[in-house]
Amino acid sequence: MWQEMEKLRPNKTLTAKELSEKAIDWLAKNELPPTPINYAVLYAYFHPDYPDLRNELSQWQEKNRKFDSFLLSDLYKSHLDENQNNQPESIFILNQLISNLQTECEKSESSVLDYQSTLTAQSQKLNALSDETQTKKIVDTIIDATKTVKTKQSEFIDTIHSSHDQVAQLKKQLQQAEQQALTDPLTGLANRRGLRKFLSDQSSDSSYSIVIFDIDHFKRLNDSYGHSVGDIVLSKVAKLISKDLSNSQLAVRYGGEEFLVIFPDVSKKQLFIYAETVRENIEEMKLIYGKTQQRMPPITLSGGIAMADKNKDEAINDIIDKADKALYEAKSSGRNRICLNS
Numbered sequence: 483m484w485q486e487m488e489k490l491r492p493n494k495t496l497t498a499k500e501l502s503e504k505a506i507d508w509l510a511k512n513e514l515p516p517t518p519i520n521y522a523v524l525y526a527y528f529h530p531d532y533p534d535l536r537n538e539l540s541q542w543q544e545k546n547r548k549f550d551s552f553l554l555s556d557l558y559k560s561h562l563d564e565n566q567n568n569q570p571e572s573i574f575i576l577n578q579l580i581s582n583l584q585t586e587c588e589k590s591e592s593s594v595l596d597y598q599s600t601l602t603a604q605s606q607k608l609n610a611l612s613d614e615t616q617t618k619k620i621v622d623t624i625i626d627a628t629k630t631v632k633t634k635q636s637e638f639i640d641t642i643h644s645s646h647d648q649v650a651q652l653k654k655q656l657q658q659a660e661q662q663a664l665t666d667p668l669t670g671l672a673n674r675r676g677l678r679k680f681l682s683d684q685s686s687d688s689s690y691s692i693v694i695f696d697i698d699h700f701k702r703l704n705d706s707y708g709h710s711v712g713d714i715v716l717s718k719v720a721k722l723i724s725k726d727l728s729n730s731q732l733a734v735r736y737g738g739e740e741f742l743v744i745f746p747d748v749s750k751k752q753l754f755i756y757a758e759t760v761r762e763n764i765e766e767m768k769l770i771y772g773k774t775q776q777r778m779p780p781i782t783l784s785g786g787i788a789m790a791d792k793n794k795d796e797a798i799n800d801i802i803d804k805a806d807k808a809l810y811e812a813k814s815s816g817r818n819r820i821c822l823n824s
């Protein structure tokens with residue numbers, strides 16, 4: 483299908499009408515609904531101004547991965563959503579706060595400089611004079627200047643204090659915003675951006691193992707019980723997948739009904755035990771369909787495991803590909819099982 487898509491992408495820039503026809507045509511061929519987001523991603527794919535989006539989509543397709551609305555929405559958020567790419571409002575407020583502080587600093591500095599020059603001038607006059615009235619006048623001037631600089635300084639200190647609280651609040655908001663940007667809202671797991679961040683925080687000599695899970699016949703479940711029940715199942719499955727993971731391991735919602743778990747430095751046996759436990763726990767879930775109060779059929783999932791080859795310097799994407807192949811084997815050999823890429 484990728485080759486087909488490449489054929490569809492012409493060298494010259496298409497007209498708006500052609501772009502829109504190609505986008506709609508592609509969505510129809512892939513049985514994806516022409517939602518504004520799906521449409522926008524495909525429109526941008528055929529447009530020459532979005533090379534990064536095109537590359538990411540190409541890489542995805544080269545691995546023969548499925549396209550679904552989840553993936554397209556992820557691409558939309560990463561490449562086309564201006565709200566996500568623009569600075570969040572808190573950054574704007576932070577900038578304002580910093581420039582206010584700069585102005586206050588400048589004011590404070592200038593008031594101290596004024597004060598210094600007043601002191602210098604008045605002390606020169608004092609040295610030159612012996613008359614008491616004149617001396618008192620000069621002392622009064624110095625006292626006034628001292629009062630002024632004191633007021634300015636305490637105003638400055640007040641500003642610093644209130645800014646300090648605001649900065650702390652903004653810092654918290656920014657951390658929350660950053661966390662949200664890395665998290666899939668439905669399942670609470672990391673999204674693919676979260677995975678990239680996790681990988682960039684790891685040391686380069688980490689050796690990874692990957693488990694990819696994919697819920698079996700999820701389309702059937704959506705078709706029989708509705709999308710909202712499908713969503714509930716996704717979040718329950720996500721909970722079981724991430725339940726016993728440690729801080730050094732990460733569960734990611736990798737596709738619509740596909741989850742990736744990354745483990746630095748574990749044994750093959752530990753991986754199998756983990757993946758098998760997840761598979762069994764999910765199969766044993768007892769779900770009641772709210773509308774009929776009837777028990778739903780068991781949910782099952784398939785999994786593929788791959789470990790880094792210690793003798794090769796394997797990139798993480800290669801290990802993911804290997805896990806994907808193992809997942810394919812699990813699907814094609816009957817589903818509800820875990821396979822290892824050997």
Ligand SMILES: Nc1nc2c(ncn2[C@@H]2O[C@H](COP(=O)(O)OP(=O)(O)OP(=O)(O)O)[C@@H](O)[C@H]2O)c(=O)[nH]1
Pocket residue numbers: 548550551552668696697698699700701702704708709710711712713716737738739813817
């Ligand atoms: N409810 C719900 N469904 C989703 C979501 N994201 C993707 N899907 C659905 O997941 C289904 C995936 O279907 P397929 O790719 O055909 O896979 P499958 O039916 O699980 O079949 P196998 O993987 O071969 O066992 C599609 O119907 C998608 O619409 C989501 O966020 N919520």
